Amino acid sequence: MADPITVDIPHRLGRAKARERIAGGLDKLAGVVPGSTITEHRWRGDTLSFVFEAMGQRVAATLDVLDERVHASIDLPPMLALFANKVRSQLSAAGQKLLK
Numbered sequence: 036m037a038d039p040i041t042v043d044i045p046h047r048l049g050r051a052k053a054r055e056r057i058a059g060g061l062d063k064l065a066g067v068v069p070g071s072t073i074t075e076h077r078w079r080g081d082t083l084s085f086v087f088e089a090m091g092q093r094v095a096a097t098l099d100v101l102d103e104r105v106h107a108s109i110d111l112p113p114m115l116a117l118f119a120n121k122v123r124s125q126l127s128a129a130g131q132k133l134l135k
Contacts, residue, residue, distance in 0.1 A: 039108045039110045039111075040108070040109045040111060040119055040122055041109075042106075042107045042123055042127050042130065043104050043105070044105045044107065044130035044134060045104045050100055050101065053100050053105060053134055054078075054100045056134055057083060057098060057134075058078075058083075060133045061073060061076060063132075063133055064098075064129055064130065064133065066125070067122050067126045067129055068090075068094065068122055068125075069089075070089055070090065071094070072087060073085055073086070073087045074086050074088050081099065081101070082097060082098065082100070083098040083100070084096070084097050089115065092115055093112070094110065094111060094112065095109075096110070105134065107126055109122065
C-alpha cells in the first residue's frame with residue numbers, strides 16, 4: 036500500500052463546532068472519490084474513522100479534529116493511488132468548504 040494521503044485543513048470554529056460540522060457533512064467528504072459511499076464510521080473522542088467504497092475498492096480514512104485544524108489521512112489502495120493528487124485536492128476543497 037502507498038503512503039497515506041494527508042491533508043491539514045485549518046478552521047476557526049473550535050474543536051466542538053468543527054466536529055459537529057463534520058458529523059453533519061460526512062457524505063460531502065466521501066465525495067472526494069466520485070461514486071464512493073461510506074459503509075462504516077465511528078467516533079473515538081475527536082477522531083473519526085470511516086471506510087468508503089469506490090470502484091470496488093475499500094478505502095480507510097481518519098479525521099483528527101483539533102482546535103484550529105483537522106488532520107485528514109486516507110489510505111488509498113494501489114488501484115486508486117493513481118488518483119492521489121486529485122483526491123488530495125478534492126479533500127482539501129471539500130474540507131475547507133465544510134469548515135467555513
